[in-house]
Amino acid sequence: METTKHLPFLIMIITIITTASSTSLPSLTTEQNEMATKIIDAMISSGSFEDWSEAFLNTNDELNGPVLTSTLFLPKTSVEGINATSPLVASYHIVPQWLDFSVLSLMKPFSRIPTLLFGHSIVVTNNSASGFALDGVLISEPDLFVSPSIVIHRMASPFNFTRYSLTLTP
Numbered sequence: 021m022e023t024t025k026h027l028p029f030l031i032m033i034i035t036i037i038t039t040a041s042s043t044s045l046p047s048l049t050t051e052q053n054e055m056a057t058k059i060i061d062a063m064i065s066s067g068s069f070e071d072w073s074e075a076f077l078n079t080n081d082e083l084n085g086p087v088l089t090s091t092l093f094l095p096k097t098s099v100e101g102i103n104a105t106s107p108l109v110a111s112y113h114i115v116p117q118w119l120d121f122s123v124l125s126l127m128k129p130f131s132r133i134p135t136l137l138f139g140h141s142i143v144v145t146n147n148s149a150s151g152f153a154l155d156g157v158l159i160s161e162p163d164l165f166v167s168p169s170i171v172i173h174r175m176a177s178p179f180n181f182t183r184y185s186l187t188l189t190p
C-alpha cells in the first residue's frame with residue numbers, strides 16, 4: 021500500500037533525474053585528451069590528495085604551453101576506500117569547464133556536471149550559499165585558486181563516484 025501511494029512521486033523524481041542528466045560532455049579534442057591524460061598521470065603519481073593541487077597546477081600551466089580549461093575538486097581529507105592514486109578517482113574530480121563559485125552557485129539541485137571520467141557526472145545536491153554541496157560533499161573552500169582558465173575548489177571529502185554518478189550509455 022505504502023509503495024503504491026508513493027509511486028507517482030518516485031516516478032516524478034526519476035524523470036527529473038533522468039532529464040537533468042542528459043547533458044553530455046562536448047567531446048574533447050585530441051590535444052585536450054592528451055593534456056587531460058598528462059594531468060591525471062601527474063596527480064595519481066603524486067600519491068595523495070594533498071599533492072593533487074601541485075601536480076594539477078604544474079602540468080596545467082599557462083606559462084608552459086596549452087592549458088586544459090578545467091576545474092579541480094580537491095578533497096581535503098582522505099577516506100578509506102577512495103584512492104588518490106586511482107586514475108578513475110582523479111578523472112572524476114576534474115571537470116573540463118571553468119566553473120568558479122559564481123558560476124557553480126547558479127546551478128539548480130539535480131544539475132549534472134560531466135567529468136573527465138567518461139560517462140560520469142557530478143550532481144548538485146545542495147545549492148544554498150552556506151551549504152553548497154556536490155555529490156553530497158560540502159565545498160569547504162570555494163575558489164581556492166582561480167585563474168582565467170582553471171579553478172580549484174576544496175571539498176570536505178572525496179567524491180564517491182559509485183554512489184552518485186549515473187553511468188550513461190552514450
Ligand SMILES: *[C@@H]1O[C@H](CO)[C@@H](O)[C@H](O)[C@H]1NC(C)=O
Binds near residue numbers: 101104
Ligand atoms: C591504491 O591504489 C594503488 C595503485 O592501484 C594500490 O597500490 C594501493 O594498494 C591502493 N591503496 C588502497 C588503500 O586501496
Ligand SMILES: *[C@@H]1O[C@H](CO)[C@@H](O)[C@H](O)[C@H]1NC(C)=O
Binds near residue numbers: 145146147148150151
Ligand atoms: C542545504 O544546506 C543548508 C545549509 O547547510 C541546509 O540548511 C539545508 O537544509 C540543506 N538543504 C538540503 C536539501 O539538504
Ligand SMILES: *[C@@H]1O[C@H](CO)[C@@H](O)[C@H](O)[C@H]1NC(C)=O
Binds near residue numbers: 101
Ligand atoms: C561508495 O558508494 C558505494 C555505493 O553506495 C558504497 O557501497 C561504498 O561503501 C562507498 N564508499 C565509500 C568509501 O564511502
